[in-house]
Amino acid sequence: MTSLPQARMATQASGTWVLYVLTDAPCMEWPMHDFGRVTPMPTVQERVRALAAVGYAVSGGPEWEWNATPHSPAARHLWATIAVRSLTPAGAGGEGA
Template identity: 85%
Template sequence: MTSLPQARMATQASGTWALYVLTDAPCMEWPMHDFGRVTPMPTLQERVRALAALGYTVAGGPEWEWNATRNSPAPRHLWAAIPVRPATPAGAGGDGA
């Protein structure tokens, strides 16, 4: 069972890399960042910046779990996942200072 929220990075149908955050909301409402390129693969620092822009931070360390699927005859589909948490805990307000 997937613990939410969880960030995933994968290639879209266009071949560009995207990062999205799985939440309990419908999938069309998941926060998403498109890196806009096929290569090179986004670096760890780029992924952290994308998560921050979406309002999330890595929970428990920067280890991404990589997976691959193979849908014959289509090529292998590579994707990665990592647990995340909201950058600002629920109920914690920022005063901008």
């Protein structure tokens, strides 16, 4: 079972790298950052900055777990995952009491 929130970095259909955070919200509401390029792959530092920009930080170790679909090398799809935590304290959000 996947522990949420979790960040994933993958390529979109266009081939550009995108980072998104899986939460318990509907997928259309997941925080996302598009790196806007195919190459080079975003560095760890770029990923950390992208996570901060969408309100998250790496939780625990800095290692991203890489996975690939079992298709032929030409059709193989790579993605990476890492556990994250929200930078916003629970209950904060600017709504009045």
